[in-house]
Amino acid sequence: MKRFLVVFSFLSFFSVFSQTKVGGIIVDESGQPVAFANIIFKDSYEGTITNDNGRFYLESDDTYETIVVSFIGYETKEIPLPQKVNYDLEIVLNETAEQLKEVVVYTGKQSKKDNPAIEILKKIWAKKRENGVRKFKQYQYDKYEKIEFDLNTIDSAMIKSKLFKGLEFMFDNLDTSRVTGKTYLPFFLNESFSRVYGDNQFQREKEDVLGNKNSGFEGNQAITAFVEDLYSDYDIYNNYLKFFDKSFTSPLSKTGVDTYNYVLSDSTYIDDKWCYNIIYYPRRKNELTFKGDFWVNDTTYAIKKINMQVTKSANINWVKEIYIEQDFDVVNDSVFLLKRDYMLSDFSFSKKEKSKGVYGKRTTVYDNYAFDIKRQEEFYKTASDPYDPRIFRRDSTFWKNARLESLNDDESGIFKMLDTLKTVPKFKTYYDIVSILSSGYVEIDKWNIDLGDIYSTFGFNDAEGTRIRAGARTYFGQNDTWRLEGYMAYGFSDRKFKHGFSGKFLLDRKTRLILSGGNRRDIEQLGLSLTSTNDVLGRSIASSSLVTVGSNDRLTNINLSTLGLEMEPVKNFRIRFGGSFRTLGSALPDAFSLDYVDADSPTGVSSEVKQFDLTSTLIYTPGKRTIGYGVERLNINDNHSTLVLSYTKGIEGFLESDFDYERLQFSYKQPWQIGGFGRLTSSLELGKTFGEVPLGLLSVVPGNQTLFSLYNTFPNLDFYEFVTDTYATLHLEHNFNGRLFSRVPLLRKFNLREIVALRGAWGQLSDENIALSAPTNIPLIAPDEKIYWEYSFGVGNIFKILRIDFNFRGNYLDNPDARRFGITGTFGFNF
Template structure:
């Protein structure tokens, strides 16, 4: 959601020295568009490929007077250009009458046999580990990266619209994209210069950021995190290239022959190296594929140049175009090193040709390669500080030397444009609106306070009826070393006020030593998680769900005080030690009782649990990337695994605490990118409680009586249907990202995505714990006879934002009010 809102923000809101510009359409003799036709400037290797509709646009900084247009099965057309700028050309290709000896020619799908292009491709596979920095023991190089966002498809109607009234001055200098031919206005620029070191023998890599410069909304770390996640590194030699959480089949992959058509088109000298030109385009529509061409050396079979353009039919949302160029530098007869990487993404709500959107452009330049200089393992394990204030305060002399590619006039003008815009009230209003939608908080700068979050303002549940909530937090900046938060809420049925307050303090930035504490008194649905809640501000969706399935009346009054200390001695490894004191009682005792046997009570029964616990938690998240250095950081990626171990010791007597017990819990969550077959997410959870405890302290197999699809819950279980003191659960969910539906003709154009899920739970509850909680008015059952299981079949990407899941219960259908079938759903903005 944060990513899409950022694009909306940019939407609210130069000069390239191109000498030759050409655009138009390529058709055959029957007026049908010719997709994937090859067009180049004669006497050069500069060119492009027509899109699915036969249209093209490209340009060059050089002056050319002739283009060549070719495609398999057609005669090559040579066309003289009347001027430097030639738009809306119509080029007609005639069917070829010639036959080549080397390969059988087809229009459309190409043969996999006796195809010289595929023979070359096989040699690329064999040599890919020998090319580039992989040939050396160690390597280092300079890396300069600039990321830019531009408002595109600007016309007079947009300029004169009420949206930009009073902001017309920003359109004074517009330019034209060399890829799409559309006008655009730069609005954001981020530059980073770093030195990269690597050791192939130790499989270690280190990147020291030496300079970071932002324009536009650079102070907003949510935007910076979005940029970091959006433009993750990739290697064209990998089988799959990951963009926008999707895996695209690389044209250089070993599975490419089943995904792409390949054609050997041309050969020529590039930088004194004889290279072959191979055109490729997808065999099927609606798959995550590219079209384009590449030049490969005839002896090393290293790629010299490649361009990749995502086909318009690819099953990806909010992105109309993705275009990639990579150029490799020839160091000697056997070494080709990446010199320049360029990526353009056209974000838009519609894939129609004239729809407006936002360009996201990343340019990365590599230089000053040095090889086989020993650094030692300790060098790679020592980390520089990417948030050192000096990194963000480099002078003009530093950037003059650091820019391996100079800024053009438009890019250099962004800094001045944004400084001017920030003085315009209307622009600040737009910025504030989108900032509120993205963060959920309303900023009050003069008080250094945020009001919110606004998304928790309204709710409904059986105990409170209609519920309203208001809250606030301190906010001096995004890297605050401390933060205070508080809220209050009121239920109109129970006529009670609730509240929560918390504080977090970062004491040591290097080791991430944080102390935190807080207090909360509220109504909560505790049957949604296997772990006890120690969050004094969080609230489950089940506690305020507007629509529930069955009787959603098993709610708990919770009075919670916590104190925690946290440290991160090793990157992505956190140790948390804390204590909590909880008082639990039923919010609706007539429907849901937490009563238990208490011999010290005059009645022999108690309805309230008082419990003091000491907790130790270890969390390891290898591969996790974050941004910021304050007490609260932002996550950049979600493709990392999470291992969690928790030990809880309950102590009786202290603060009138009721029970002595011990609990150990372990969970492991792992996302798996399974090539072109989508993404699998798996979670395993194990736990055991030692000692006798009542219902309020037992482990509940997480049911789900909401209408929302919630991962790690069982949508066909009611809350508290299964209660355990020993348990094991497994959750598997796989999103095929449209891989199957793209094979079905009548579903292909809908770009739907298929999701399957499988869930299982096993558990036990001791006779002693059953007897202790005998006074309760709900059955205490555990899935001990056989593993309880469910499966689901889901359809995602409905109208690009909705998902619906059909959930089936596998067994224990004899349980009271067991739900054999249910439907849940969710919505959100996903690529």
């Protein structure tokens, strides 16, 4: 989501006209807007449907003199078009004097019986797996993709504003959108050309990128990563289509008959194939649905053409419009192949008609299909390098042949405009401001250093009082093969300096062999995670939270040094091996003790733990997508599972290490998209420590005394309330994305989202470990008699940025100062 804000905030900054343009509003006799009315150019299959507010826009490269407007229950009207451009029309539809049978069939809660549109849908479902490239043993095709961002709703006031003073030349390339009719200014364009190979017998596919061309922000992989995540591939035949991390019900879904109304509107020849036209629109508001129409062949029941437009009432933030259209090519009587895929998203802070925003547009063209060319399975295992420098240096001859769809004049003008823009100091100032706000770092280009991050500058906790921090990192580019980073901090209450520094070096790009190490001496709130921290730069929010629940005085002085190797021999499978040496002691000994029984100590008790560990970790993230090839890559998606298996060996005596023990840990995190019912996130963690260790090395069930909702913690547990050496925890959190609230009339307009969660923890603590630790001020207990559990009810999307959770404790209510109920919250920009 941060990437979206970068694109929207910073990049908020025609010469080819189609032959016919028309726009306006459709109303009934009382002046009320008619949503989902059908508008079509007479004697054509080019049309659109009005939005929730009765508004429409339609254009064509051909010249038409009449549009036909129709809707069930109203008289069909033919409206002459006196000019090529006709805006702000107001068309009044009159109710039909005679109620036809079709009105009964297609309005309200639709009857499935005797509706010809539903009968056609059933045949589409039966045939959907017989169309496209899946019909052949092997396939290959060329794929050309262009992604463009535009500033939209340009008016004279914007052009003359002080913001763009000195940048007026940018507006020389204005054009109007064929989907919305609004003026727009292109400012970003990325082109790529690739060849795709697939084998349905091996169930394998690979894509070789042969060329990539960027219009000017090639250094900003955050934009590229955002685009990659935004425009992930989809199949219209699937029951649900995922956009912006939400599942929209497809109009071709088997559950669509419970979500949409369908109308068989027309039939005609398209490319010598007789096709039916079916209009669809949602039954209810606020749900994740589309409106639009599709043309389907009468024999293969393959889709020839479809358009889908998200309704304005859909429960999605920061996006005013989503428009999708796909065209399919007729290969023969039985095969229809995807020819062109177009998607437009209008990002805006408001859904009002005249609000300004940013268009994100992707056009993908497919051609040169070939089938049943057999290749060995090894062929599909060897992928090309998408970051090969030659791919980014293709000449004009290559692109002339590679463009399966030519650039229009405004797209071609982007390259020239941005070359000029980069030379303007005012533009660079805007770029720097937004870059700092989005990344948190101030770039010092001449030294190749970034200062920051600025969001960690100030903090507060019981041990340090007010704290200030300053840091820096090396930065030559986003694909650096090495990076150094560090910080210094000072606490005004304890009057001590703290520090942290780390280094990462990519030794081999193919296997992603990375050497890393660092040292950290600081104050931290341990016990927020069941796994021991080896992060020498990270800092938990609990260590700097201004407001806490109860006394937040169980803080630890930590001096941690690490050295490790990591490699990725197979995609998304990483192996880590490393060593760490840590010294742990209480930061507030009067309130919190890490003392343990030590026969070698003159007092019989030691208050500081010194420990050397060797750790081996296996990490598997199937489906994870990244971008970049440097030592630090950007993640594109978050819908992948994560499995971690870790083995730690503590070695006594080495570097004066205190304890000999072994620890085995496993965790599994999985997001689940439950069709139209939202998103479930589940996490399972298991662990056991073999050997005797003190409190500082035990596994603490993660409590949360902050006012922030932190996933994988227990918000009604205090820090160190439960301590274990053997544990199992489970977290389940489901976000319905407003599906329930949308059915409640009084809540529907607020677009709220409901979240429910259930958490549980079980653990044991041996008598030997209890006896070894000697804390005098906290009890050492584990949830071994019964599983500790909590549940929560949350309301999200309050003012589009706020989520509040109401947390309830299920048991162990007799524990000292047990918190039965608590409220936590979080802020964030989410779609």
